[in-house]
Amino acid sequence: LGSGQGVGPFATVSLASVRLGFEEKVYAHFATAQAALPFLSPTGSLTFVSAVSAQAAVPGTAGIGAANAAVAALVPILAVELKPMRVNGVSPGVIDTPWWDGMPEPQKQAMFKDFAARTPVGRVGRPEDVAQAIAFLIADDFMTGQTLICDGGLRFTA
Ligand SMILES: NC(=O)c1ccc[n+]([C@@H]2O[C@H](COP(=O)([O-])OP(=O)(O)OC[C@H]3O[C@@H](n4cnc5c(N)ncnc54)[C@H](OP(=O)(O)O)[C@@H]3O)[C@@H](O)[C@H]2O)c1
Numbered sequence: 001l002g003s004g005q006g007v008g009p010f011a012t013v014s015l016a017s018v019r020l021g022f023e024e025k026v027y028a029h030f031a032t033a034q035a036a037l038p039f040l041s042p043t044g045s046l047t048f049v050s051a052v053s054a055q056a057a058v059p060g061t062a063g064i065g066a067a068n069a070a071v072a073a074l075v076p077i078l079a080v081e082l083k084p085m086r087v088n089g090v091s092p093g094v095i096d097t098p099w100w101d102g103m104p105e106p107q108k109q110a111m112f113k114d115f116a117a118r119t120p121v122g123r124v125g126r127p128e129d130v131a132q133a134i135a136f137l138i139a140d141d142f143m144t145g146q147t148l149i150c151d152g153g154l155r156f157t158a
Pocket residue numbers: 001002003024028049050051052091092093094095096097098099100
C-alpha cells in the first residue's frame with residue numbers, strides 16, 4: 001500500500017500529488033486495518049508499514065514523509081485503543097522491490113548504487129530484511145506501539 005506520490009520540492013510539489021500520497025498510503029493502511037479488525041484475534045497483532053522518509057530529513061520528501069509519519073502515528077494510538085491486540089510498525093529504508101519499477105532500469109540501478117554507497121551497511125535492502133523485522137514484531141509478545149526502523153542506517157546519511 002502506498003505510492004511515490006507526494007515527492008518533490010516543498011515549494012512546488014502539487015497538493016494533488018500530496019493528497020494522493022496520503023490517500024494511497026495513510027487511508028489505505030487505515031481502511032485495510034479497519035476492515036480486517038472484525039476478523040483479527042483480540043490477542044493477535046497488526047503491523048503497519050511506514051517508511052524512513054518519516055525519519056530521515058531529505059529535501060523533497062515533505063509530502064511523502066508526512067504521509068509515512070502519519071502511518072507511524074497510528075501505531076501507539078492503536079496499541080492503546082485496541083489492547084490487548086499488539087500494534088507495531090516497520091519503517092523501511094530503500095528496498096529493492098517493484099515499488100521502484102516506474103523508473104527506467106538504468107536510472108533505478110544507478111540510484112540503488114548511490115543509496116548503497118551512502119548506507120552504513122553498504123547495500124540497499126531486500127524484501128526479506130523487512131520481513132524479518134515484521135516477523136520479530138509479530139513473534140515478541142512484549143512489543144507493542146513500536147515502529148522499528150529497518151533501513152541499514154540510511155536515515156543518518158541520506
Ligand atoms: N520499496 C521501498 O524502497 C520502500 C521503502 C519504504 C517503504 N516502503 C513501503 O513498503 C510497502 C510495500 O511496498 P513494496 O516496496 O513492497 O512495493 P510493491 O512491490 O509495489 O508492493 C506494493 C503492494 O501493495 C499492493 N497495493 C498497492 N496499493 C494497494 C491498495 N490500495 N489496496 C491494496 N493493495 C495495494 C500492491 O498490489 P498489486 O501488486 O496488486 O498492485 C502490491 O502487492 C509500501 O507501503 C511502501 O510505501 C517501500
